[in-house]
Amino acid sequence: MYDQAQRLRQLVVSEQSQSQQSQQSTTSTTRVMTITSGKGGVGKSNFSLNYALGLAAKGKKVVVLDADVGFANIDVLLGKHPRKTLADLIQKKVSIWEILEVGPYGIQYIAGGSGLQQLIHLQTEQLNHLIGQLSELQGYADYLIIDTGAGLNEGTLRFILSSDDVIVVSTPEPTAITDAYALIKLVTRHERRSNIQLVINRASTITEGKQTAEKIALVTQKFLETDLQILGYVLDDPSVSRAVKEQVPFLIRYPESPAARCIEQLVKKQIKETTAVTGNETGIRSFLSRFIRVFRE
Ligand SMILES: Nc1ncnc2c1ncn2[C@@H]1O[C@H](COP(=O)(O)OP(=O)(O)OP(=O)(O)O)[C@@H](O)[C@H]1O
Ligand SMILES: [Mg+2]
Numbered sequence: 001m002y003d004q005a006q007r008l009r010q011l012v013v014s015e016q017s018q019s020q021q022s023q024q025s026t027t028s029t030t031r032v033m034t035i036t037s038g039k040g041g042v043g044k045s046n047f048s049l050n051y052a053l054g055l056a057a058k059g060k061k062v063v064v065l066d067a068d069v070g071f072a073n074i075d076v077l078l079g080k081h082p083r084k085t086l087a088d089l090i091q092k093k094v095s096i097w098e099i100l101e102v103g104p105y106g107i108q109y110i111a112g113g114s115g116l117q118q119l120i121h122l123q124t125e126q127l128n129h130l131i132g133q134l135s136e137l138q139g140y141a142d143y144l145i146i147d148t149g150a151g152l153n154e155g156t157l158r159f160i161l162s163s164d165d166v167i168v169v170s171t172p173e174p175t176a177i178t179d180a181y182a183l184i185k186l187v188t189r190h191e192r193r194s195n196i197q198l199v200i201n202r203a204s205t206i207t208e209g210k211q212t213a214e215k216i217a218l219v220t221q222k223f224l225e226t227d228l229q230i231l232g233y234v235l236d237d238p239s240v241s242r243a244v245k246e247q248v249p250f251l252i253r254y255p256e257s258p259a260a261r262c263i264e265q266l267v268k269k270q271i272k273e274t275t276a277v278t279g280n281e282t283g284i285r286s287f288l289s290r291f292i293r294v295f296r297e
Pocket of ligand 2: 044073149150
């Protein structure tokens with residue numbers, strides 16, 4: 001295991017120096033965001049997709065990676081059947097450009113398929129291929145948004161610990177709050193320096209959303225000595241479920257709905273707060289080298 005990790009690190013380092021040579025004039029960095037939750041079913045996939053669309057509507061280039069094992073969430077929400085998935089990339093060694101599917105507003109997405117189930121037990125050459133291919137996205141996209149599945153498995157934890165930003169989604173329900181806190185605790189224990197951002201979904205009112213977020217932030221500050229960034233709230237809105245049934249994202253189908261308006265607010269905030277981010281510690285290559293490090297731990 002150690003030898004494999006070491007070889008992969010060398011691979012990333014050599015790719016980094018090659019990339020620095022070839023991209024000296026390029027300063028663009030792809031921000032890697034993992035969307036996760038403690039409790040399942042709180043609205044991660046709907047958030048990931050509509051958030052991605054909101055960023056794309058503001059002119060950002062966004063790639064969504066559906067990292068939900070076994071369930072093709074993003075495809076279903078879009079009413080599409082992907083031709084190729086991440087499993088094809090890993091197993092058949094096709095290129096990342098062959099599995100990128102085009103969605104509305106020019107977003108691109110990678111369907112997970114069952115590929116990620118094997119992510120933990122990949123052979124070195126498969127992992128090399130995956131890493132090499134994902135690193136092709138560096139500078140190509142402004143955001144890589146990773147939607148994770150319900151329940152915390154090793155693969156999901158690896159994505160969380162490697163990302164620049166971790167967006168934790170919770171609802172105001174006590175069970176969701178407790179599970180969100182447990183997840184945040186786990187992340188902070190691993191001493192990663194990713195930004196943890198909080199989104200409260202399905203809030204009955206803005207006040208309820210705000211109070212829920214503040215409650216979580218307060219406990220996290222007090223017991224984990226970690227500052228959470230409160231990204232914002234999405235209201236509980238029947239348009240979301242309606243849009244899911246129609247297989248059209250609510251931001252497109254119901255742009256005037258309360259939930260769509262909330263997403264727009266969050267997008268505005270995200271763009272405002274991340275435009276200033278630069279440096280070597282962000283982006284896909286840093287994400288991948290952390291991904292390998294976590295792999296060793
Ligand atoms: N803001 C909202 N208002 C009303 N209903 C919502 C909202 N967000 C999500 N839902 C409902 O919750 C359901 C589950 O959402 P979603 O599939 O996005 O959750 P998830 O966290 O990705 O689930 P999983 O953990 O299984 O991956 C949706 O089909 C929709 O009916
Ligand atoms: Mg989901």
